[in-house]
Amino acid sequence: MNFRLILKLAAVAGIFTPISLWVGQLSYSWMPEPASAEALLVDNLFSFLTTLGTFIFLGVTGTLLYSVLFQRAGKYDESDGPPIEGNLTLEIVWTAIPLLLVVWIAGYSYKIYDEMGILGPMEHMHRGEAIAAPLVTQASPETEPIEVHARQWVWEFYYPEAGVTSTELHLPNNTRAKLALTSEDVLHGFYVPAFRVKQDVIPGSKIDFEFTPIREGTYRLRDSQYSGTYFAAMQANVVVESPEAYQRWLKEAAANPPQPGLNPSYDEYQVKVENRENRPGWKTVLPAPAPLVNYVGS
Amino acid sequence: MTNLSIDALAPNRQEPSPGEPENWWRFFTFSTDHKVIGIQYIVTAFVFFLIGGFLAMVIRGELITPEADLVDRTVYNALFTMHGTIMLFMWTFPVLNGLANYLVPLQIGARDMAFPRLNAVAFWMVPLFGVILMASFLVPGGPSQSGWWAYPPVSLQNPTGNLINGQFLWILAVALSGISSILGAVNIVTTIIRMRAPGMTFFKMPVFCWTVAAAQTIQLFGLPALTAGAVMLLFDLTVGTSFFNPETGGDPVLYQHFFWFYSHPAVYVIILPVFGVFSELFPVYARKPLFGYHFVAISSFVITGLSAIVWVHHMFASGTPGWMRMLFMASTMLISVPTGVKIFAWVATIWGGKIKLTTPMLFALGGLVNFLFAGITGIMLASVPFDIHVNNTYFVVGHFHYVIYGAAVMGIYAAIYHWFPKMTGRMYYEGLGKLHFVLTFIGVNLNFLPMHPAGLMGMPRRVASYDPEFAFWNVLASLGGFLLGVSTLPFLLNMISAWVQGDKAPANPWRAIGLEWLVASPPPHENFDEIPTIIAEPYGYGKNEPLTAQQAALQQLASTEVA
Numbered sequence: 001m002n003f004r005l006i007l008k009l010a011a012v013a014g015i016f017t018p019i020s021l022w023v024g025q026l027s028y029s030w031m032p033e034p035a036s037a038e039a040l041l042v043d044n045l046f047s048f049l050t051t052l053g054t055f056i057f058l059g060v061t062g063t064l065l066y067s068v069l070f071q072r073a074g075k076y077d078e079s080d081g082p083p084i085e086g087n088l089t090l091e092i093v094w095t096a097i098p099l100l101l102v103v104w105i106a107g108y109s110y111k112i113y114d115e116m117g118i119l120g121p122m123e124h125m126h127r128g129e130a131i132a133a134p135l136v137t138q139a140s141p142e143t144e145p146i147e148v149h150a151r152q153w154v155w156e157f158y159y160p161e162a163g164v165t166s167t168e169l170h171l172p173n174n175t176r177a178k179l180a181l182t183s184e185d186v187l188h189g190f191y192v193p194a195f196r197v198k199q200d201v202i203p204g205s206k207i208d209f210e211f212t213p214i215r216e217g218t219y220r221l222r223d224s225q226y227s228g229t230y231f232a233a234m235q236a237n238v239v240v241e242s243p244e245a246y247q248r249w250l251k252e253a254a255a256n257p258p259q260p261g262l263n264p265s266y267d268e269y270q271v272k273v274e275n276r277e278n279r280p281g282w283k284t285v286l287p288a289p290a291p292l293v294n295y296v297g298s
Numbered sequence: 299m300t301n302l303s304i305d306a307l308a309p310n311r312q313e314p315s316p317g318e319p320e321n322w323w324r325f326f327t328f329s330t331d332h333k334v335i336g337i338q339y340i341v342t343a344f345v346f347f348l349i350g351g352f353l354a355m356v357i358r359g360e361l362i363t364p365e366a367d368l369v370d371r372t373v374y375n376a377l378f379t380m381h382g383t384i385m386l387f388m389w390t391f392p393v394l395n396g397l398a399n400y401l402v403p404l405q406i407g408a409r410d411m412a413f414p415r416l417n418a419v420a421f422w423m424v425p426l427f428g429v430i431l432m433a434s435f436l437v438p439g440g441p442s443q444s445g446w447w448a449y450p451p452v453s454l455q456n457p458t459g460n461l462i463n464g465q466f467l468w469i470l471a472v473a474l475s476g477i478s479s480i481l482g483a484v485n486i487v488t489t490i491i492r493m494r495a496p497g498m499t500f501f502k503m504p505v506f507c508w509t510v511a512a513a514q515t516i517q518l519f520g521l522p523a524l525t526a527g528a529v530m531l532l533f534d535l536t537v538g539t540s541f542f543n544p545e546t547g548g549d550p551v552l553y554q555h556f557f558w559f560y561s562h563p564a565v566y567v568i569i570l571p572v573f574g575v576f577s578e579l580f581p582v583y584a585r586k587p588l589f590g591y592h593f594v595a596i597s598s599f600v601i602t603g604l605s606a607i608v609w610v611h612h613m614f615a616s617g618t619p620g621w622m623r624m625l626f627m628a629s630t631m632l633i634s635v636p637t638g639v640k641i642f643a644w645v646a647t648i649w650g651g652k653i654k655l656t657t658p659m660l661f662a663l664g665g666l667v668n669f670l671f672a673g674i675t676g677i678m679l680a681s682v683p684f685d686i687h688v689n690n691t692y693f694v695v696g697h698f699h700y701v702i703y704g705a706a707v708m709g710i711y712a713a714i715y716h717w718f719p720k721m722t723g724r725m726y727y728e729g730l731g732k733l734h735f736v737l738t739f740i741g742v743n744l745n746f747l748p749m750h751p752a753g754l755m756g757m758p759r760r761v762a763s764y765d766p767e768f769a770f771w772n773v774l775a776s777l778g779g780f781l782l783g784v785s786t787l788p789f790l791l792n793m794i795s796a797w798v799q800g801d802k803a804p805a806n807p808w809r810a811i812g813l814e815w816l817v818a819s820p821p822p823h824e825n826f827d828e829i830p831t832i833i834a835e836p837y838g839y840g841k842n843e844p845l846t847a848q849q850a851a852l853q854q855l856a857s858t859e860v861a
Contacts, residue, residue, distance in 0.1 A: 106681075220756070
C-alpha cells in the first residue's frame with residue numbers, strides 16, 4: 001500500500017482526533033447541570049457519542065470539501081474523470097468499520113443502561129429481577145413509592161407513609177427515589193431534564209420508576225408526552241433536599257390543612273373565560289380543577 | 299421480457315409530452331400519461347408544501363417568545379398537527395411519487411406505467427384527501443389537535459362531541475392517503491419488475507429505480523398496518539369500540555405499535571428515493587461512475603429489510619420493557635451500516651472527479667452534508683440511555699427536520715432542477731437556482747441546528763410556551779424558519795419564468811448517461827419510438843461506451859425533434 005497515503009491519512013487523523021476529543025468534552029456543557037446518578041452516566045455516554053460523531057462528520061465533510069475546492073472542472077472542461085467503478089477491498093472495509101462501531105456503541109449503551117437500572121414499565125410485574133444493582137444507598141426495600149398522579153394538566157404527588165399530598169415533588173438527596181406513576185386521563189410523560197430520566201405515564205397501568213438524585217436544588221418536572229391543550233403548562237417543581245430537611249418537610253406538610261394546590265393550566269383557562277379573550281380558539285377539554293393538597297409549593 | 303403487446307400500441311407520430319405551455323389544461327384532466335401524472339403530483343404537492351410551510355412559520359412566530367401569545371393554545375396545537383400531516387402525507391410522499399412516476403418508466407425503457415388508469419386514480423385521490431384535510435379547519439372544534447401521531451386517548455377526547463370533527467376528517471384523510479399510496483406502490487413495483495426494456499437486468503438498472511422499488515416495497519408491507527390502526531382509531535372515535543381506549547379496557551400502547559410499524563419505515567420511503575437522486579446526480583456532476591454500484595443498489599433493500607424491525611425506537615420512553623429497548627436499539631443502529639455504505643460510495647464517487655457546481659449538484663452536496671449530520675444524531679437517538687433524556691424533546695425535532703428538510707427536501711430540489719429541462723423542455727436560471735440554494739442551506743441550519751441544544755437542555759416538543767431559558771435558541775430557529783419561507787420565492791420565480799420563457803433545452807443538457815437523456819426534452823408521448831436494448835451498466839462516465847444498442851439512432855431522433 002502507498003506509504004505516503006498512509007502518512008497523509010495519519011496526519012489528517014492527528015488533526016481530527018484532538019478536535020473530536022475537545023468537542024466531546026464540550027458536550028458536557030450542552031446539558032443541564034447533572035443532578036442524578038443517572039445523569040452522570042448519560043452525560044458520559046453523550047460525550048462518547050459526540051466525540052465519535054464529530055470525528056466521522058469531520059472525516060466525511062473534510063473529504064467532500066477538499067473535492068469541492070480542489071477537484072473542480074474548469075469552465076470549459078468537458079472531459080470525464082477516471083472511470084473507477086469501485087474497489088472491493090475498500091467497500092468491504094467501509095461496511096465492516098460501521099458494523100464494528102455499531103457493536104461498540106450498542107455495547108457501551110447497554111452497559112450504561114444496565115448501570116442506570118431504570119425500572120422499565122414492565123418490570124413491576126416481575127419484581128426481584130430488577131436489571132441492575134442500585135447506584136447509591138437504597139431506600140429500605142419496604143419503602144412505599146411516592147404516588148405521582150398525572151391529569152390534564154396538573155401533577156399531584158402523594159406520600160403514602162406520611163399521608164401528605166403536594167403539588168411540588170420533594171425528594172431526599174442521595175437516596176434512591178421510588179415513584180409509582182399513574183394517569184387518570186391521557187398519556188403523560190414524567191421528565192426531569194436535570195435527572196435525564198423520562199417515562200411515559202400510561203392510563204390504566206401503574207408504572208414503577210426509580211432514579212437517584214445526587215444534588216440539592218430545585219428542578220423542573222415537565223410533561224413530555226403530548227397531552228392536549230395545556231400540555232406546555234403542565235410543569236412542577238422538584239425539590240431535592242438533605243434527608244433531614246426532607247423528613248422535616250414531610251412532618252410540617254402533614255400538619256397543614258388541605259388547600260387548593262398549584263394549577264397553572266386551570267388558572268390560565270379561568271382568565272381566558274373571564275376576560276372573554278379575543279384571540280380565536282377552539283373548544284378544549286376542560287382542565288381539571290386544582291387538587292386539594294397539604295403543600296402547595298411554587 | 300416481452301414488450302410485443304405494448305409495441306403494437308405505439309403511435310406513428312410522436313407528440314412531445316406533456317407538451318407546450320398552451321397545453322396547460324392537460325394537467326387538469328384525468329390524463330393517464332405517466333409524465334403528466336408525475337408533474338401533477340409534483341405541482342400539487344408543492345402547493346401543499348407552501349401551505350404546510352406557512353403553518354410552520356406561524357408556529358415559529360409563536361415560539362419566538364416564551365409565552366403563548368400569538369395564537370390560542372388550541373390553535374397552536376392544530377397548527378403543528380396539520381403542519382406535520384400536510385408535510386408528510388401531502389408533500390413528501392406525493393412529490394416523491396411524482397418523481398418516481400415521471401422517471402421510472404423513462405429510466406427502465408417503458409412507454410408508461412403498468413397500470414396507467416390506476417396511476418391516475420392514485421393521483422386524483424391526493425387533491426381529494428387534501429381537501430378533506432383542509433376542510434377540517436372549517437368544522438366546529440377545528441382540525442385535529444392530537445399531533446400527527448394521533449395517539450389515543452388524546453385523539454379520542456373530542457371536546458365538541460360532534461360526529462364530524464377535525465379528528466374524524468384527519469383519520470379519513472390519512473386512510474385515503476394510505477389507499478392512494480398502496481395503489482401507487484402496486485403500480486410502481488409492478489412496472490419495475492415487469493416493464494424493463496430488453497437487456498435491462500436489475501444490475502443494469504439506475505439506482506434511482508432500485509431505491510424507488512425498495513421504498514415502494516415498504517409501502518406494500520407497512521401501510522396496511524397504519525391503515526388498520528387508523529380504521530380501529532376511527533371506530534373508537536365514532537362508534538365507541540375499545541381497541542385503544544383505556545377507560546373501556548383498550549390498550550393505548552397497542553396503537554403506538556400499529557402507528558410506528560408503518561411510520562418509522564415511512565421515513566425510509568422518503569429518504570430512499572432521495573438516496574437514489576444523490577446516486578444519479580453525483581456521477582453526472584463529478585463525471586465519474588457511481589462508486590460501488592452493486593453495493594449501493596443492494597444496500598437499498600437491506601435498508602428496506604431493517605426498516606421493518608426498528609419501530610420500537612420511537613417508544614423507548616413508552617410502555618416497553620428493557621429487553622425490547624435493547625433489541626430495538628441494536629436493530630436501529632444496524633441501519634447505519636447500509637446507509638454508511640451509500641455515504642462512503644458517494645464521497646468516493648465525488649473524489650477525484652471533475653466537479654461542476656451546478657444548482658442540482660449544490661443541492662445534492664448540501665443534502666448529503668445535512669444527512670450525514672442527521673445520521674450521526676440518529677445513532678445517538680438509537681442509544682437508549684441517551685434517548686430517554688432527549689426523547690420527545692426538540693433534539694428529536696431538530697434531528698428529523700435535518701432528515702426531512704435538510705436531506706430529503708434538498709434532494710427533491712436537486713432532482714427538480716436536474717430533470718427540469720427534461721420535464722419542461724426549458725432551461726432554468728442558474729443564478730436564481732444558486733440563490734435558492736444559499737438561502738435554503740443557511741435557512742435549514744439556522745432553523746434546525748439550534749433545536750438540538752434546546753432539546754439537550756430539556757425543551758419538550760409540541761409546546762406552545764416554554765421556560766425563558768430556551769428563548770435564545772428559539773429566536774435563532776424562528777429566524778431560520780422565516781428565511782426558509784423566503785427561500786421558496788426565488789425557486790417559484792425560477793420555475794415559473796423558466797417554464798414560460800426559458801431557453802429551449804436540448805435532449806441532454808448535462809451530458810448525462812441514462813435512457814431518459816436519449817429522448818427529446820420533453821419526451822414524446824410514449825417515450826420511445828422503438829424500445830431500446832440496454833447493453834451497459836448505467837454509469838459509464840469516462841468509459842465512452844454506448845448505453846443501448848440503438849444509441850446513435852436514438853440520439854439522432856432526439857436532436858431532430860428538438861430542432
